[in-house]
Amino acid sequence: MVAQEFIVDLDKPLVFQVGHLGEAYQEWVHQPIVSKEGPRFFESDFWEFLTRTVWWAIPVIWLPVVCWNISVSMRMGCSLPEIALIVAFGILIWTLLEYFLHRFLFHIKTKSYWGNTMHYLLHGCHHKHPMDGLRLVFPPAAATVLCVPFWNLLKLMSTPSTTPALFGGFLLGYVMYDVTHYYLHHGQPTSVVPRNLKKYHLNHHFRIQNKGFGITSSLWDKVFGTLPPSKSAQKSK
Template sequence: MPPAQPSSGRIFQNPILEALTKTHIAIPLTIFYGLGIASGHVSVHILGYSVLHTLSFYAVGALFFTLIEYLAHRYLYHMGTAGSARKVRLQYIMHGIHHDHPRDKKRLALPPLLSVVLATLFMGLFRLILGPSGIAFGGGYMTGYATYLMVHYAVHTMNPPKNIFGVLWKHHNLHHYVGDTGAFGVSSPLWDHIFGTMPEDPKARRKVATT
């Protein structure tokens, strides 16, 4: 018999709305890696910036995404909900269902429609603040987002690799299965180290206790 499929839960009773909460991971990866590549092309070949200038803004944009990823996960997706039924519902729609069904492959990324709307707003904001250089910055940001999606999908659907990237599996599993008050970074544990939200590894604690 084939292995049982992971449960997915349900957010909306309306089948159309429910369908809009799901996506195949290939769709957002194609959109946002494509947007990242296109932004680099525009920066160099249309706006006339040097490759070094473009790559510099691209890299800073990707790094900036990891900070936004951390802050959104910590303060938005894990917002306090005490005493507010609306906040409980909102938090469940945004993120709680993922914690209840972490292996649901179709809910490991924002739905494409919402993602494209947010991407448009962010790209416009970067262009407004940084001028034409905001195109390369935004391209790096979108590439960072696509990489986050790829890492998140891999962590929840694949066995951890026996190399340095296995750290990402371990880090995110601490968030899901040890305590969701830490390990908020997904694509990188960098900001957890900086802001002091690295949870204690229970295996390391047990090892110390037995020595």
């Protein structure tokens, strides 16, 4: 069977199907299916369970870790003004990582079987089913594993007394990112800032998917030149 002729059966678990799409995968995955009913990923109930996360689990699990890390730095002698600056810097580091991960990893071009499969698990599933409410936040089990290299990286950038607070700020940035991401898909903002942010993110999903990589803000899109053009600018071309 030619890879491009493969048709995904949406009534069967998807993860081990999408790799067969080959070069056609990129086109397929960026044609969203707008439904709150998410697809099944795996035959195994255990692995399927690990792919589904309610949004409120993120603050419930990670905010105590944030507070504990900040308290460690305070017990090691950091003042409140120092803690505030360190935490703010940690959040800033997260926003930069958020941008780079989204732009260069989540939107990597794949065409091999395992490349497509891994991309679908990492981010492709979100573009294919953007309203799947149980796959909008990062599974805590996977996040726990990733905490180890990020802790070690931040430890290289700071002193023993500031590392915990820096990591706490970094995790706080992550929590803000994940709950914001969920809200942008399922919330109904009434004030200007969140309403514009929702429009900005849905624009990335449904209009220009290779621009607008920021989730919590458009800061790094402005810095690195990936702001999506306005509709009026596109029409004038």
